[in-house]
Amino acid sequence: MKGEPKNHRELFQKINDVLVRRYWNRLAWFENQPLSSDKVCKPVHEVFDYVLSAIKMGLDKRSETAYCGSLFLYSVLRETQRRFTSDVNEANELHEVGKELALFLWNGLEKEFSENDQVNLTARIEKLKSEISDYLWNEFSKIRFRRLEGQNE
Amino acid sequence: MSEIRRMLIFVILLMMGFGSFLLPSVSAHVVSEKDWLNDPHDHGDAKIVYLKAYQFGFSIKAIQEGSQLEVFPEGSEPSILKVDKGDRVVFRIISEDVTHGFYIDGYSPSPVDQKIVIQPGKIVEVGPITFDRSGKFKIRCSVTCGPLHPFMVGDIRVNPNFGYYSYAAGSLLAGILTLAYLRRGPVNRMLGISLEKEVDLLRVRGIGPILKRILQWRGFHFAVIWPGLLIFAVVIVAGFVGNPVGNKNFSIAVVWILWFALVEFMILFAGRSWCTVCPLPALGEWIARRRLYGVHRIRKWFTFGLKWPGSLNNMWLGSLLFLTMSLIIPWLVTRPVVSGLLFVILISVGTILYITHPPRNFCRSICPAGAYIGHDSNASIYSVRSRDKGICDLHKAKECIRGSPEGYGCPWRLYPGGHDENTYCGQCYECLKSCPLDNMTVKIRMIGKDLAHMAVKAKNRFDEAWMSFIRFTLGIFYILVFFGPYAWIKDWGNMGVNFGANLASIGLLVPGIEGVVNWFRWAIMVAGVSLVVYPAIFYAFSWISKKVAKAEEDTKRIFLAFSYGLIPYIVFIWVAFAVAILLVFWVYPITAFSDPLGWGWNLLGFKFKWDPIHPQSLPYVLSSLAILGMALSINSTYNIAREMFKDHSRAYRATSVMALLHVVSAIVFVWVVAG
Ligand code: SF4
Ligand SMILES: [Cu+2]
Numbered sequence: 001m002k003g004e005p006k007n008h009r010e011l012f013q014k015i016n017d018v019l020v021r022r023y024w025n026r027l028a029w030f031e032n033q034p035l036s037s038d039k040v041c042k043p044v045h046e047v048f049d050y051v052l053s054a055i056k057m058g059l060d061k062r063s064e065t066a067y068c069g070s071l072f073l074y075s076v077l078r079e080t081q082r083r084f085t086s087d088v089n090e091a092n093e094l095h096e097v098g099k100e101l102a103l104f105l106w107n108g109l110e111k112e113f114s115e116n117d118q119v120n121l122t123a124r125i126e127k128l129k130s131e132i133s134d135y136l137w138n139e140f141s142k143i144r145f146r147r148l149e150g151q152n153e
Numbered sequence: 154m155s156e157i158r159r160m161l162i163f164v165i166l167l168m169m170g171f172g173s174f175l176l177p178s179v180s181a182h183v184v185s186e187k188d189w190l191n192d193p194h195d196h197g198d199a200k201i202v203y204l205k206a207y208q209f210g211f212s213i214k215a216i217q218e219g220s221q222l223e224v225f226p227e228g229s230e231p232s233i234l235k236v237d238k239g240d241r242v243v244f245r246i247i248s249e250d251v252t253h254g255f256y257i258d259g260y261s262p263s264p265v266d267q268k269i270v271i272q273p274g275k276i277v278e279v280g281p282i283t284f285d286r287s288g289k290f291k292i293r294c295s296v297t298c299g300p301l302h303p304f305m306v307g308d309i310r311v312n313p314n315f316g317y318y319s320y321a322a323g324s325l326l327a328g329i330l331t332l333a334y335l336r337r338g339p340v341n342r343m344l345g346i347s348l349e350k351e352v353d354l355l356r357v358r359g360i361g362p363i364l365k366r367i368l369q370w371r372g373f374h375f376a377v378i379w380p381g382l383l384i385f386a387v388v389i390v391a392g393f394v395g396n397p398v399g400n401k402n403f404s405i406a407v408v409w410i411l412w413f414a415l416v417e418f419m420i421l422f423a424g425r426s427w428c429t430v431c432p433l434p435a436l437g438e439w440i441a442r443r444r445l446y447g448v449h450r451i452r453k454w455f456t457f458g459l460k461w462p463g464s465l466n467n468m469w470l471g472s473l474l475f476l477t478m479s480l481i482i483p484w485l486v487t488r489p490v491v492s493g494l495l496f497v498i499l500i501s502v503g504t505i506l507y508i509t510h511p512p513r514n515f516c517r518s519i520c521p522a523g524a525y526i527g528h529d530s531n532a533s534i535y536s537v538r539s540r541d542k543g544i545c546d547l548h549k550a551k552e553c554i555r556g557s558p559e560g561y562g563c564p565w566r567l568y569p570g571g572h573d574e575n576t577y578c579g580q581c582y583e584c585l586k587s588c589p590l591d592n593m594t595v596k597i598r599m600i601g602k603d604l605a606h607m608a609v610k611a612k613n614r615f616d617e618a619w620m621s622f623i624r625f626t627l628g629i630f631y632i633l634v635f636f637g638p639y640a641w642i643k644d645w646g647n648m649g650v651n652f653g654a655n656l657a658s659i660g661l662l663v664p665g666i667e668g669v670v671n672w673f674r675w676a677i678m679v680a681g682v683s684l685v686v687y688p689a690i691f692y693a694f695s696w697i698s699k700k701v702a703k704a705e706e707d708t709k710r711i712f713l714a715f716s717y718g719l720i721p722y723i724v725f726i727w728v729a730f731a732v733a734i735l736l737v738f739w740v741y742p743i744t745a746f747s748d749p750l751g752w753g754w755n756l757l758g759f760k761f762k763w764d765p766i767h768p769q770s771l772p773y774v775l776s777s778l779a780i781l782g783m784a785l786s787i788n789s790t791y792n793i794a795r796e797m798f799k800d801h802s803r804a805y806r807a808t809s810v811m812a813l814l815h816v817v818s819a820i821v822f823v824w825v826v827a828g
Contacts, residue, residue, distance in 0.1 A: 053451045067452060069550055070557040073589055083559075084591035088547045091589050095550040 011104055012132060015044065016139050018097045022090055024140060026080040037137040043075035044136065047098055048129050051105045052121075055113050065102040072098020178267045179260070181279040189247055189276055190215055190224070199241040199281040202234060204292075204307075206246060206253040206271050208299050208651050210640025211292050211307030232638035233308040238287045240311075243280040248273045250651075254295030255279060257309060259286065259769025264295040265762045271296075284309070288316040289772050289827050291636070293737075295763060300487035300653040301643055303400050303738060308638040310828075317827040320776040324819035327780045328812050331787045335808060338801040343788050346599040353540060354595040368582045368595070371559075374429070375446035382432035385496060387749050392493020396751025397653035397661075399487040400741045403749035408496075409486040411742035414731035416526060421600075421724050424535035425526055428579040433499050434515050437507025438564070448558060454511060461514040468576075471524025472620040476683065478521055479627055480676045483646035488662065490654045512564035517577055528620045530575040531603055532721040532785075537569065537578055537585075538596045545570030545592060553584040553593060560587030569593055574603045576617070600721050600785055605792040608717035618716035619684065622691065625719050626683040628726035629818070632775070633825045636733060645675035691716065694814045698807035704798055714797055715811055718790035722815065725782025726822065729775040737765040772827035783819040787812045 023043065027035060038045070047068045054064045073094040077085060085091055105128070112121045186193060192201055201217040212230035216223050225231065236242060246255055248271045255261075255269040260282055271277050294305035334344070341348045355365040367373055384407065392404035399405035419426045439445050441456045484491045499520065506515040516523045539545050553569040556562035560583045563569050567577055569584035570592065584593040611617060634642050648668035652661040664672070695712035698704075704711065740761040747757040790811045794804035 050451065057451060057453050059451075059453065063555065064452065066550070066555060067557075070552050070555070070589070073550070074558045077589065084589055086590065088544050088590060092547070092549045 018093050023076045040140050041133045041136050042079050043072045046075045047101050051102050068102030069095035069099035178262045181269045183275050184278045196243045199243045201243045204244050204246045207249040209301040209305040235310045236284050237312050241281040241283045246271050246277045251298050253298050256293045256295040258290045263764050265764050284311045287311040300399050304635045320823045321820050324780050327784050328816035331784045335791045343599045343601050348599050348602045352597040354597050368585050372446045377430045378432050378435045381430045385432050389493050389496050391749050392489040393656040397655045397658050401751035402489040403745040404489045404492045406741035406745035410738045414734045417727045417731035420529045424530040424533040424575050425580045434503040437504035441507050441511050456511040457509045459510045461510050465518050467616040468524045469616045470519050474521035475525050476623050488654050490656050490659050527576045529724050532600050532724045536596050539570040540592050540594050552587045557587040574607050601789045604717045604789050605796040608714040608793040609796045611713050618713050621716045621719045622688045623683045624723045626687045645671040648672045698810040701810050702803040702807035714793050718786050718793050721785035722782040725778045729778040775826045776823045779822040783815050786815050
């Protein structure tokens with residue numbers, strides 16, 4: 001993935017974008033207890049964990065990355081206390097982003113895994129995970145800060 | 154909804170319109186004289202009928218009127234007694250082999266109150282009975298006398314048989330009325346009810362939300378399967394070690410009476426609901442998923458994941474297996490061990506195939522019950538469908554196919570959101586769980602909604618057409634064989650073997666050469682009628698339809714398309730069969746739960762004696778059902794033709810030709826049950 005920094009950035013951007021509209025907007029921005037990074041990035045983390053296990057188990061890339069789209073969607077639904085959505089665009093968008101994220105991870109990780117470097121794999125995952133979490137948390141905080149300011153004016 | 158309700162009430166009223174009444178006991182006693190055919194008593198003006206009871210039928214040796222004695226020569230004794238209304242008849246009955254019973258529908262009191270027993274070596278005199286009501290009445294054996302005991306019957310025809318004439322005329326009239334109705338060119342309607350109207354069952358106030366919660370509950374499938382699995386375990390055990398006599402054995406009573414009959418009602422009212430609860434492939438499914446009811450956290454299957462060969466991706470295997478089972482049906486439904494073996498085989502194959510070739514390929518292509526249930530379900534009022542296909546079109550991920558964290562992708566390899574036929578929908582309700590848009594539901598609709606577009610699409614579905622022919626002909630044929638007086642057919646199918654069998658006595662089932670030869674005759678007859686004769690007639694009628702309608706479509710296409718029109722007919726004929734089985738044999742399955750192995754236990758504290766419910770009304774109840782099926786079928790044929798030709802007048806003319814065939818079939822049916 002080092003060869004595709006552009007996609008990397010773009011993907012992060014896209015995830016951020018969708019999360020703002022489809023997820024964070026539904027979270028209580030001004031909740032009394034501050035939201036944790038874990039809650040804010042939950043769907044992303046779930047995809048990370050799934051892809052890692054799926055690669056380790058040698059599952060099929062195409063169907064499992066597609067499934068990660070559903071995982072992403074359902075994670076958002078669950079975190080926003082819903083079982084279903086009635087908005088087909090929402091379902092499509094969340095699914096697409098989840099799938100792209102999974103594909104991105106899979107493409108990047110599968111090589112390392114095939115080289116059988118388990119330690120390296122886990123380390124890279126952790127690194128990537130914290131990278132994207134930091135990024136998303138940062139974005140989230142910025143927006144929240146802006147909104148809080150807007151509220152105070 | 155209100156129309157469907159009205160129709161249901163109509164059917165129920167039809168079936169209950171025959172009130173029962175209590176019958177006085179008849180005089181029956183053992184007479185001591187040795188010479189059977191020489192009755193020393195004076196019976197006044199009564200006819201004396203010398204009746205032989207044997208495994209498995211009744212036949213008339215002689216009839217005496219006054220001093221006139223007509224003796225029938227050996228080998229051509231009739232099994233149908235014809236009398237005139239008002240005749241008084243005394244029966245002098247002997248048994249040729251084992252102890253039998255004697256019971257006449259509508260003329261004998263309940264066998265619980267008065268059981269007439271015919272022991273070998275004794276002459277039993279019954280009557281005089283005054284036949285003051287005309288119609289067709291069955292003589293039945295009321296003492297379990299061997300494997301085919303339940304089907305040991307003879308006929309009494311009390312002339313003039315107005316019931317028969319009026320139902321035969323009724324078939325014709327119903328055909329004409331249906332055609333008169335179709336003449337107006339009703340579009341997408343079935344006997345006046347719109348096929349476009351559907352009820353979203355999960356949105357019906359009151360029960361809808363409850364049902365929805367149940368169906369979307371992950372534990373639902375498991376919760377309904379395991380009781381069935383327990384029952385099948387008992388079936389297998391009882392089949393192997395239980396009482397060798399079928400009707401005393403859980404395996405026969407529960408599978409071939411209760412299950413067989415209930416499935417027909419399920420098809421009509423609840424589609425493939427049997428497949429929802431069916432335990433046969435369940436073990437395989439649980440093993441493959443490594444879950445009893447939950448969804449994979451990581452989607453790792455315990456299977457070989459082999460691909461199912463495309464050439465088997467149809468119902469040929471299933472329908473031919475159904476036919477094969479039909480060829481051995483006299484054994485299957487009377488010998489516990491044969492049923493036990495069948496289910497061991499089905500469960501093993503179902504389990505293994507799920508693991509080698511997941512997911513439900515066994516159900517789709519092999520299971521004989523699955524084949525006919527799926528096929529017939531297309532005339533069901535029940536369907537699992539998407540609420541709004543437009544949403545499915547927009548939805549890219551289609552979790553109903555691939556699965557989601559809440560549900561598996563369709564194990565029947567369908568696209569649930571888009572499908573519009575019941576054939577291969579096993580009603581597992583996974584799509585209700587996996588769809589994130591809550592777009593899947595249960596829809597109730599009028600019978601025959603999907604037939605027209607299925608038929609028009611089916612350019613090469615010979616498998617489904619032949620399934621129709623097999624089901625249709627066998628439906629009528631079974632009634633003739635099992636409830637008809639022709640003991641020789643039963644004997645042919647039975648290979649002349651007079652024993653029941655469990656695993657210990659399985660050796661008794663080895664037939665003699667003659668038995669095998671006769672069985673081949675029977676097999677050729679059954680297979681010939683269903684695979685060749687009726688399809689040929691159907692083809693001829695399709696050809697005439699084409700000519701009469703001046704249609705451009707080739708005959709093959711018309712023939713295949715019209716075969717779908719038979720499905721409602723099939724459903725009602727089999728429902729009729731189911732009604733006959735349940736009303737006559739309801740005692741056996743209930744008692745079997747109390748005494749599953751037939752060893753005389755009484756686990757649940759109840760035991761019933763054989764006591765048919767108002768059997769004298771069966772000819773008319775059954776005929777009514779068949780006529781209703783016929784009318785639906787004619788209407789269906791019209792809908793198919795209309796969709797195919799895109800033109801009322803052609804469709805109407807083609808339908809009129811097929812209607813003739815359907816009316817003739819109905820008259821044959823009425824003759825079988827009432828004539
Ligand atoms: S998942 Fe639901 S909305 Fe999507 S295609 Fe399937 S049924 Fe339609
Ligand atoms: Cu008998």
